Amino acid sequence: MSDPQVFERIRDEIGRNEVLLFMKGTPVFPQCGFSAAVVDVLSQLGVKFHGINILVDPELREGIKEFSQWPTIPQLYVKGEFVGGCDIVREMFETGELETFFKEKGVALADAA
Amino acid sequence: MPMPAEDIVRLIKEGIPGAEVEIQDLAGDGDHYAATVISPAFAGKSKVQQHQMVYGALGGRMGGVLHALKLTTMAQRP
Numbered sequence: 146m147s148d149p150q151v152f153e154r155i156r157d158e159i160g161r162n163e164v165l166l167f168m169k170g171t172p173v174f175p176q177c178g179f180s181a182a183v184v185d186v187l188s189q190l191g192v193k194f195h196g197i198n199i200l201v202d203p204e205l206r207e208g209i210k211e212f213s214q215w216p217t218i219p220q221l222y223v224k225g226e227f228v229g230g231c232d233i234v235r236e237m238f239e240t241g242e243l244e245t246f247f248k249e250k251g252v253a254l255a256d257a258a
Numbered sequence: 259m260p261m262p263a264e265d266i267v268r269l270i271k272e273g274i275p276g277a278e279v280e281i282q283d284l285a286g287d288g289d290h291y292a293a294t295v296i297s298p299a300f301a302g303k304s305k306v307q308q309h310q311m312v313y314g315a316l317g318g319r320m321g322g323v324l325h326a327l328k329l330t331t332m333a334q335r336p
Contacts, residue, residue: 179326215306216313216321232329233305 151208164194164252165222167209172196179231180219186238191255192247224250260288261324266316267293273315274299284328292328301333 159165164187170176172184172194187194199206199218206218213220213227221228223246228234237243247254267279270293277297284290293312300308308331313320320327 210321214310216318227306229306229309233309236305236330 147208147211148204151204152212154205155209155212158195158197159222159225162195162222163224164192166194166196167199167205167218167220167222168196169198169200169218171198176200177218179217182231183219183221183234186234186243190238190244190247192252193255223247223252226250261319262288263291266291266324266327269317269319270295270312270315273317274311284326289324290326291324292330294330294332296332296335298333300331305331 166172166180166183166187168175168177168180168183170180175181175184184196197205199209209218209220210216215227215230217230219231219234221230221234228246229237234243237246244254263281263283267281270279271277274295274297277295277299279296280294282292284292295308295312299311303311309329312329312331316324316327
């Protein structure tokens with residue numbers, strides 16, 4: 146079991162960041178193909194997001210898995226809601242569902258670069 | 259750490275009775291798989307819940323001994 150303080154930190158981060166990605170590496174330098182794939186999708190949609198590198202934070206790395214009841218990284222949160230990992234995000238992107246989801250949530254999308 | 263495809267299929271079928279499971283060894287190294295799981299038990303559940311059911315069936319191996327499993331879930335064949 147993780148320390149309750151870790152969950153507190155996670156809740157705080159989720160509350161402060163409209164679109165939050167728990168990932169391996171950073172948005173500029175992802176260190177795992179799955180994390181890179183989600184960064185790529187968010188970039189294509191032109192969504193501004195905050196990335197948290199769990200590789201430099203072992204406590205958070207374990208904590209987020211328990212918190213979300215999800216065994217893998219990356220994990221995408223939008224306005225407090227857990228959206229999913231790489232497969233779900235990619236699938237939603239391909240069907241156009243993700244774009245609709247962001248719009249419904251009131252998240253700004255820029256034109257893809 | 260590799261895990262045989264048959265074990266993955268067996269665990270998913272045990273955890274989700276009646277599920278159809280198709281599995282592919284993506285890299286041929288017993289460590290990177292893609293699985294499609296079809297089960298009526300997924301009906302009415304969100305994608306997150308559907309994937310959580312599969313991870314539950316794998317009993318904590320996902321993210322541990324099983325490094326990469328690309329997952330597609332559906333309640334019925336398209």
